[in-house]
Amino acid sequence: MIAKDSKRAPSPFEEVNQRLEEAREISGVPKEAMELLENPYREIRVEIPIYSHGHLSVYTGYRIQHNAARGPYKGGIRYHPHVDLDEVRALASLMTWKTALVNIPFGGAKGGVACDPHAMSEEELFELTNTFFTRIAMILGPNRDVPAPDMGTNAKVMGWAMAAYGRINGHTPAIVTGKPLELGGSVGREDATGKGVVIVTEQWAKASALSLEGTRVVIQGFGNVGSFAALNFAQKGARVIAVNDVKGGVKNDKGLNIPNLMEHVKATGSVVGFEGSDPLEGDEILYQECEFLVPAALGGVITGENASKIKAQVIVEAANHPVTPDGEDILVKNGVVMIPDLIANAGGVTVSYFEWAQNIQQFAWKEARIDDELHAILGKAFAQVLDYAKKYQCTYRQASFAIALDRVYRASKARGYIRV
Numbered sequence: 183m184i185a186k187d188s189k190r191a192p193s194p195f196e197e198v199n200q201r202l203e204e205a206r207e208i209s210g211v212p213k214e215a216m217e218l219l220e221n222p223y224r225e226i227r228v229e230i231p232i233y234s235h236g237h238l239s240v241y242t243g244y245r246i247q248h249n250a251a252r253g254p255y256k257g258g259i260r261y262h263p264h265v266d267l268d269e270v271r272a273l274a275s276l277m278t279w280k281t282a283l284v285n286i287p288f289g290g291a292k293g294g295v296a297c298d299p300h301a302m303s304e305e306e307l308f309e310l311t312n313t314f315f316t317r318i319a320m321i322l323g324p325n326r327d328v329p330a331p332d333m334g335t336n337a338k339v340m341g342w343a344m345a346a347y348g349r350i351n352g353h354t355p356a357i358v359t360g361k362p363l364e365l366g367g368s369v370g371r372e373d374a375t376g377k378g379v380v381i382v383t384e385q386w387a388k389a390s391a392l393s394l395e396g397t398r399v400v401i402q403g404f405g406n407v408g409s410f411a412a413l414n415f416a417q418k419g420a421r422v423i424a425v426n427d428v429k430g431g432v433k434n435d436k437g438l439n440i441p442n443l444m445e446h447v448k449a450t451g452s453v454v455g456f457e458g459s460d461p462l463e464g465d466e467i468l469y470q471e472c473e474f475l476v477p478a479a480l481g482g483v484i485t486g487e488n489a490s491k492i493k494a495q496v497i498v499e500a501a502n503h504p505v506t507p508d509g510e511d512i513l514v515k516n517g518v519v520m521i522p523d524l525i526a527n528a529g530g531v532t533v534s535y536f537e538w539a540q541n542i543q544q545f546a547w548k549e550a551r552i553d554d555e556l557h558a559i560l561g562k563a564f565a566q567v568l569d570y571a572k573k574y575q576c577t578y579r580q581a582s583f584a585i586a587l588d589r590v591y592r593a594s595k596a597r598g599y600i601r602v
């Protein structure tokens with residue numbers, strides 16, 4: 183069991199367990215089962231030595247396998263300076279509940295390396311990826327643990343990762359998802375998470391007899407998830423009025439031209455300085471008046487300290503764990519609707535599942551099939567969340583965790599790991 187220090191503020195992993203405890207009370211999963219369900223199955227930490235310009239730098243990497251009762255471990259690899267053991271544990275646990283909620287045959291895992299990929303050359307990133315994956319290869323496998331991209335990694339990194347694993351085990355496309363198309367990646371994977379954010383938001387709007395047309399959307403983070411969420415919101419007729427990234431933000435009350443902004447980011451590396459926009463500084467992005475606020479960067483950005491300043495009507499959690507439990511208490515009291523990460527950003531892992539299935543079948547699906555299946559899986563899962571929340575008079579987050587917890591509990595019981 184991972185010990186808890188009650189004198190300090192809860193860590194991200196403890197916050198996820200707080201949410202599981204609420205879900206346990208609603209779902210009726212026995213208390214005795216929780217130690218097994220909350221804690222990771224296996225944690226691995228590796229040192230990654232890289233030589234650059236004759237100097238040795240040693241990075242630390244993690245892979246945490248949280249739960250595989252329902253299928254192989256599944257979860258992204260993050261390259262970011264703030265990566266640490268506790269956060270990776272929290273993210274690994276979230277993956278267990280996300281895959282269970284959308285009912286795809288995977289468990290949960292996460293990995294990461296504490297590094298700043300933007301300050302590294304392509305050669306250094308290749309070395310880092312190659313050594314990291316070589317050192318964790320023994321716990322991976324298409325039926326064991328299947329990584330994917332996350333913050334700071336992308337299709338190119340997954341291609342290198344597949345090659346590193348392949349040098350030891352032979353050609354194995356199903357070892358990672360989010361790969362380049364040339365290596366067996368899937369059409370529709372790159373934009374899947376951002377598209378899923380909008381599928382779920384539109385479903386919420388329809389269930390509330392509303393439309394996305396003309397609504398104001400604000401997005402924190404304009405990377406893979408944030409940019410494709412923005413594009414999909416714009417395609418639905420919503421006005422994306424403000425976005426930012428690590429370098430700064432931009433605003434235009436009439437709505438930013440998202441395809442042009444994506445081109446600007448490609449050319450300059452940031453949203454800053456986009457023609458026809460006003461600049462936004464620091465955290466101002468979070469406090470804009472809007473219908474939908476979409477955090478799509480880091481975790482823990484809305485907390486007990488700043489939640490009362492939020493002016494959005496709905497928060498759609500495209501990032502993982504962007505709102506802390508004490509922040510959420512204030513938002514719920516203020517009537518802000520929360521569409522939780524477990525469902526809001528599950529589009530990525532869902533299309534990762536399609537990619538894995540295509541690799542195993544050695545048969546490529548057409549884009550229309552990917553799109554239909556994505557809508558079907560997210561639509562069914564979110565409809566279950568909406569019904570559960572109504573039936574048990576709870577938040578969407580509590581409903582999401584409760585449905586997922588019950589599924590993982592039942593799978594663990596069926597395997598004989600849990601007898602209560």
Ligand code: NAD
Nearest residue numbers: 332333334375403404405406407427428479501502527530
């Ligand atoms: P990414 O690296 O492509 O983009 C991250 C973006 O956030 C960049 O624009 C970066 O500049 C910005 N950013 C970083 N720090 C910031 C800060 N302090 N303030 C404002 N912006 C900041 O990462 P991504 O893949 O888009 O992932 C974003 C979030 O979505 C993460 O929380 C990740 O766990 C989650 N997520 C990603 C996927 C996926 O398929 N990529 C799936 C599910 C969830």
